[in-house]
Every structure is written in structure tokens, then in C-alpha cells.
Amino acid sequence: MADVKIIPIILCGGTGTRLWPASRESYPKQFLPLSGDRTLLQDTALRVSDPARFDDPIIIANDAHRFIVSEQLEDIGVRPTIALEPCRRDSAAAVGAAARLAELRNPDAPVLILASDHVIGETEEFLAAVDAGLPAALAGKIVTFGLKPTEPTSRYGYIRVGAAVAGAPGVSLVESFIEKPARPAAEKLVAEGCYWNSGNFLSLARTLLAELTRLAPGTAGPAIASADKAVADLVFQRLDPASFAEAEATSIDYAVMEKTPHAAVASVSFSWSDVGSWSALWEISPRDASGNTLVGPSAAFGSSNSYVRSDKHLTAIVGMHDAVVVATQDAVLVTTRDNADKVKELVAELAAKQEPMATQASLAHRPWGSYQVIDQGERFQVKRITVKPKRKLSLQSHVHRSEHWVVVQGAALVTVDGEVSLVRENEAVHIPLGAVHRLENPGVVPLQLIEVQTGSHLSEDDIIRYMDDHGVE
Known part of the structure; x- marks a missing residue:
């Protein structure tokens, strides 16, 4: 087994709405450092980075997040295949397309399907579980990882365990899956010795594709075709949009795992959380x-068992118990831990009212860096802009606004109507309305500047692009 390299497939398309306002559709929880210094995606990728066990991973991500994924994995030295979903079709289509890409790389490869937004506490125990499950996977089983419950919760699905799998110590057949039962039923399942279903699994790519094709042909066919017709774009693989759009939207659990006779479960000992709510994050933090978790500039007085998180402003609670308070740059959430699961419903209601902050993060990421609106009003807007070393924005002009840039860190190479100048720290430059201009960071440290826009129309659609290194701004 030492020469068998597993191809990790990391699913990175979730929206994480239960962790709003920190997590939003434009910048969901897998890209946030919620349980340490690294993001959940980075932790997941590093967990499967041992070159003796694993081949380079395949990340399947939303097209809108492609540069975030690429940057975060580049920062930790991981070189993945990044496959881009042209639209959302739930996890079965994503798994099918990624498994086909893995099969094209190596027809005999086992694949390890992982969520990008789970927290696993002990890497060595995780790797031991993968090693234990591999013989069963090589023998044609689809092995999920089952955890001994710490409480009878309805937040997770359960696995009822069957007979042992021959030749694979610690691995058993799955008798049945039970999806998120009510608490009384959960208490009975825990008493029976059932496991929590982690939602991660190990299989040969060809086994997984064969079962997906047999059990969900309306999803498998289009997903496989989208991978066969994928085209390279910069460092990404774009799945064929027409094919992928035809896939029936369903989860891999419903399409395959709950129906296949080849399902098996490896009993594991590592700590695990899907970080499905603020309450779940409090539990692992x-x-x-007094039982309080305080993150960022925050404080608690006369309070207990509460979660307080702030990105910027000092956020304090007094005389509160079992509370959740989350303050970001542009939104504040106040709820109780018992009601934390309802945040998803709140976000859906805000989105239905077309509230931009329901889905859009205040910090906008671009391939060249990022920007954040820090103030705005009638006919003006102020942004903080960061440009990565050796990166440049598009050559562009505006019809309705002028801009004034003040450099606060680094040096900016600025082009205005063909004239190029170097603008250093504490210096400024004016971009007149209609001027063809470009901003570039020629240095080796991030360039930071404050941009003041004035004019009658200040949205991002007031940009005429003439030359763009990235194909998108």
C-alpha cells in the first residue's frame, strides 16, 4: 500500500451562511481563519500534503472564488488542480467531475473526498484513519469516516454499523444512514452505538464513478462530460458549462452513499466539527x-458561556449568558447559542430583500489584491486598496468619476494618459475624469493606498478596460 498515492478531492463550493456576518457568499467560511492562524481550506489542504501518501489535490470551487483559492494555497506551498464549477449543482456533480479528473490523471487512483470547511483536531489520528480505510477502498468499498458521538445532537447524520469488512481492521459495512434525527431518536441512536457521519469518504475513483453512474445517471453523465471537456484557463481547469448545467442537483450522500451496497465505515478517534454554526464554533474554541470565547477586540463582564467576535471595534457584553455577538466591518449579529442555527434563515430573508450585505463581504478580493469601502456618501466614496507585489490593475478609464490616490505603504507605478510616474509613501496623485490610467505595484512589499472617488456614478460598472492581465477585475 505504500506505493498507492491517494488523490485528495477538496470540495470548496459551500456558502457557510450560518456563520454570517463573518462568512458570506462572496467570501465563505472555508476562507476564514476560524480555528487558528490558517484558514479552514489551508488546514484541510495541509492535512493531506504528505507526499508519501497523497498526490497533488484537486480543488473544486466556485468560479467566483478562484483567485481566493489559488492565493491561499500558494501561500502554504500547495500546488493543486483547481477545477471551476460554472454553476451550483450540489455535491454529487462536484464529486463526479472531480473524480473523473482524478481518473484521467490515474485510472487506478483512490480518491479522498473532503469538505474544505471542517475542523479536525489531530492530524496523525486522521491519517491513521485514512490508512485503515484504504484496504477496503482498494477492494471496492466506499469508506466514510464515523465518529463516536459526544452528545445526542440533531445537527449531524448518523451511521448504523453492520458486519466487519474482511481484511480491513476497524472498518465495517454500513447498515443504514439516518439523516439528522430529532433529539429523542438521536438519543436512541447513540445508545445503539451508532456513529456520526463526518461526510468525508475514501474510494477508488472508478468505484465512485460507477456507482454514481448506476444510481444517479442524470448527474453522473453531465458531470463526467464536463470534466472530459474541461479547458485550461491560467492555473485553473474550467469544467464545460453546457455539460455541467445539465447535471441534476443532488447531494453525494443522497445520490450514492445512502443507496450503494458498497458503503463502509471506518471508526475514527480524531476530534471533528463541521463548524455548522456559531454555537458549534464556540464548542471547539x-x-x-466563565466559559466565554473572546475573539478580536472584545470583552465580557458578568457573562458566561458566550461567543463574542469582533473584526475591528471593541465589542463588549455585560450580564449576558449563552449569547453570540459577532461584529464585522459592516454588520453586527446578536443571538443566542440555542438560536444560532437560525442565522441561515435570517440571511435568506435579507437576501430576499436584496440587502447586499447578506451575500457580499466588505473586503473584495481580486487577482491583484483587494479593496474595502471605508466610507461613502452622496457623490463620494473612500476605499482602502491593497496591491500585491509585482501585480497591476487593468488599464482603464471612468466616464462618471475622478479619483485621488494617497500612498500609505510601498510605492505605486502610476500611468495617466501615457505618462508614467512613481508615487511613494505620503505622496498623492490625481486621476481626472476620463483619463486612461493604470495602477501597479513594482515592489516586493504590498502596496497600500487610500482612494477617494468623486462623481455622479461610483459603482464598479463605471470602468472601461483596455488591457487586463487577469481577464477579470
């Missing part, structure tokens, strides 16, 4: 003597 360090807490003070």
Missing part, C-alpha cells in the same frame, strides 16, 4: 473561566 478556547474559553475562559
Whole structure:
């Protein structure tokens, strides 16, 4: 087994709405450092980075997140295949397309399907579980990882365990899956010795594709075709849009795992959370003597068992118990831990009212860097712009606004109507309305500047692009 390299497939298309306002559709939870210094995606990728066990991973991600994924994995030295979903079709189509890409790389490869937004506490125990499940996977089983419940919760699905799998110690057949039962039923399942279903699994790529084709042909056919017709774009693989759009939207659990006779479960000992709510994050986070988790500039007085998180402003609670308070640059959430699961419903209601902050993060990421609106009003807008070293924005002009740039860190190479100048720290430059201009960072440190826009129309659609290194702004 030492010469068998597993291809990790990391699913990175979730929206994480239960962790709003920190997590939003434009920048969901897998890209956030929620349980340490690295993001959940980075932790997931590093967990399967041992070259003795694993081949380079395949990340399947939303097209809108492609540069975030690429940047975060580049920062930790991981070189993946990044496959881009042209539209959302749930996890079965994503898994099918990624498994086909893995099969094209190596027809005999086992694949390890992982969520990008789970927290696993002990990497060595995780790797031991993968090693234990591999013989069963090589023998044609689809092995999921089952955890011994710590409580009878309805947040997770359960696995009822059957007979042992020959030749694979610690692995058993799956008798049945039970999807998120009510608490009384969960108590009975825990008493029976059932496991929590982690939602991650190991299989030969060809086994997985054969079962998906047999059980969900309306999803498998289009997903496989989208991978066969994928085209390269910069460092990405774009799945064929027409094919992928034809796939029936369904989850891999419903399409395959709950129906296949080849399902098996490996009993595992590592700690795990899907970080499905603020309450779940509180459960796995360090807490003070009063049971409070305080993240960022935050404080608690006369309070207990609460989660307080702030990105910028000092956020304090007094006399609160079992509370959740999350303050970002542009939104504040106040709820209780018991009601934390309802945040998803709140976000859906805000989105239905076309509230931009329901889905759009205040920090907008671009292939060249990022920008954040820090103030705005009638006929003006102020942004903080960061440009990565050796990156440049498109050559562009505006019809309705002028801009004034003040450099606060680094040096900017600025082109205005063909004239090029170097603007250093504490210096400024004016971009008149209609001027053809470009901003570039020629240095080796991030360029930071404050941009003041004035004019009658200040949205991002007031940009005429003449030359763009990235194909998108």
C-alpha cells in the first residue's frame, strides 16, 4: 500500500451562511481563519500534503472564488488542480467531475473526498484513519469516516454499523444512514452505538464513478462530460458549462452513499466539527473561566458561556449568558447559542430583500489584491486598496468619476494618459475624469493606498478596460 498515492478531492463550493456576518457568499467560511492562524481550506489542504501518501489535490470551487483559492494555497506551498464549477449543482456533480479528473490523471487512483470547511483536531489520528480505510477502498468499498458521538445532537447524520469488512481492521459495512434525527431518536441512536457521519469518504475513483453512474445517471453523465471537456484557463481547469448545467442537483450522500451496497465505515478517534454554526464554533474554541470565547477586540463582564467576535471595534457584553455577538466591518449579529442555527434563515430573508450585505463581504478580493469601502456618501466614496507585489490593475478609464490616490505603504507605478510616474509613501496623485490610467505595484512589499472617488456614478460598472492581465477585475 505504500506505493498507492491517494488523490485528495477538496470540495470548496459551500456558502457557510450560518456563520454570517463573518462568512458570506462572496467570501465563505472555508476562507476564514476560524480555528487558528490558517484558514479552514489551508488546514484541510495541509492535512493531506504528505507526499508519501497523497498526490497533488484537486480543488473544486466556485468560479467566483478562484483567485481566493489559488492565493491561499500558494501561500502554504500547495500546488493543486483547481477545477471551476460554472454553476451550483450540489455535491454529487462536484464529486463526479472531480473524480473523473482524478481518473484521467490515474485510472487506478483512490480518491479522498473532503469538505474544505471542517475542523479536525489531530492530524496523525486522521491519517491513521485514512490508512485503515484504504484496504477496503482498494477492494471496492466506499469508506466514510464515523465518529463516536459526544452528545445526542440533531445537527449531524448518523451511521448504523453492520458486519466487519474482511481484511480491513476497524472498518465495517454500513447498515443504514439516518439523516439528522430529532433529539429523542438521536438519543436512541447513540445508545445503539451508532456513529456520526463526518461526510468525508475514501474510494477508488472508478468505484465512485460507477456507482454514481448506476444510481444517479442524470448527474453522473453531465458531470463526467464536463470534466472530459474541461479547458485550461491560467492555473485553473474550467469544467464545460453546457455539460455541467445539465447535471441534476443532488447531494453525494443522497445520490450514492445512502443507496450503494458498497458503503463502509471506518471508526475514527480524531476530534471533528463541521463548524455548522456559531454555537458549534464556540464548542471547539478556547474559553475562559466563565466559559466565554473572546475573539478580536472584545470583552465580557458578568457573562458566561458566550461567543463574542469582533473584526475591528471593541465589542463588549455585560450580564449576558449563552449569547453570540459577532461584529464585522459592516454588520453586527446578536443571538443566542440555542438560536444560532437560525442565522441561515435570517440571511435568506435579507437576501430576499436584496440587502447586499447578506451575500457580499466588505473586503473584495481580486487577482491583484483587494479593496474595502471605508466610507461613502452622496457623490463620494473612500476605499482602502491593497496591491500585491509585482501585480497591476487593468488599464482603464471612468466616464462618471475622478479619483485621488494617497500612498500609505510601498510605492505605486502610476500611468495617466501615457505618462508614467512613481508615487511613494505620503505622496498623492490625481486621476481626472476620463483619463486612461493604470495602477501597479513594482515592489516586493504590498502596496497600500487610500482612494477617494468623486462623481455622479461610483459603482464598479463605471470602468472601461483596455488591457487586463487577469481577464477579470
